[in-house]
Amino acid sequence: MMRCRLSLFAAGVLLIAAQPVPAQTPSDSTWQQQAQKLLTARAAAVQKGDLPEFTRTMRGAPAPFVKARRQWFDRIRTLPLGSYSLTLAQDQFGDLALPADTRNYKGDVHIVQVKERIAFKGFDRSPAEEDLFLTLRNSGGAWSVVADTDRENLFLMSMRNIWDFGPVQTTSRSGILVITHPAQRSAASTILSDAIAARTTARKRWPYPWRDPIIIMVPSTVSELARVLQTQFDLSSFVAFASSSLTRDKDWSLTGDRVFLHWSNYSRYDTGYRRLILDHEFTHLATRAATGPYVQSFMDEGTAQYYGEAAAGNAAPYTRTRVRSGRFTGRVPEDWFFTAGPPEDIYLAYELSLSFITYLGKRFGHNAGARAYQATAAEKPVSPGTWRYHQGLAFRRTFGVGFESLERGWADATRKAYR
């Protein structure tokens, strides 16, 4: 079974969240300013728990949309909402409306990317930040949100959370929040006990301090999980994911860290293995505050196995097969290997990642993988050069040896071990 890092990278440059819209009359303000005013009012209604005001921001919208959003409102209000904001983002897509949309909605229509930021009180060090693609209609100066699925034909999907799929409830203890549907109510206490134990282990094993609270979400079905994560690959054999949103607000950083559990797979394992799965995922979380754009999946997955699982990378059946059949490339796996291939290739990608971090540990000491991770993560802000270039700088700074040379050394050692 796979346990995988998965980051929901939402690209694009942001306007400042909750930026106050200058007080202007509709006649002398731009449509963007008027739209932001609507969004600010809508977000304030969510923040205050004002359902009538929230509903007023959807005047004239189709009844099924209003119904679904009101349900969403009721459900999110059962969660410990710390902050909620909606910010018009125009830099990436501009206005996505087509003439057909104007005809369809009979009015001045704009379809826009909106940054939705949600922070749970006491749990998020900074808000999760995801995209909504909202259809906004201006009818006689009255603005309203009338849809959020109109550009799914371009695969521009509005964020869905597990509370879009049904009621949710929370269980929390000691800085860990578990959000489930009522049907998984009995799972929550098992997950919480597992998580508390796993966090202690993960903190001990990762060489750098990590004290952040943890949010764990438990969708009901694979299709729900797939829609929340917006994945195109088969999730049926995955057990857990660490996901984060990318914010470009200040340079480049990951925020809104969440662990998603595929409960029907997770619950098949005994306590020890369940905690090992969480040790792995929590090690991903431990790296998120510091991570950077040039950290590759093999570094994430290698360190999560080597430190989180305390795995050694000695038994590697898929690597052995590759070496013996002459199909071992001697390169660390590229990011797409972790999701796109057949299961054997995905297993191989995990094996090679662990094997590379283990090689660093043997050569430069137990903390070498973590040191290399931190150094690569520190290669920011965004600047020219490929990940290999930046990683090369980081490795040379850390070990006095370039990445290419280390990769060759690892490849030679691997061929020798398995031939």
Ligand SMILES: [Zn+2]
């Ligand atoms: Zn992982």
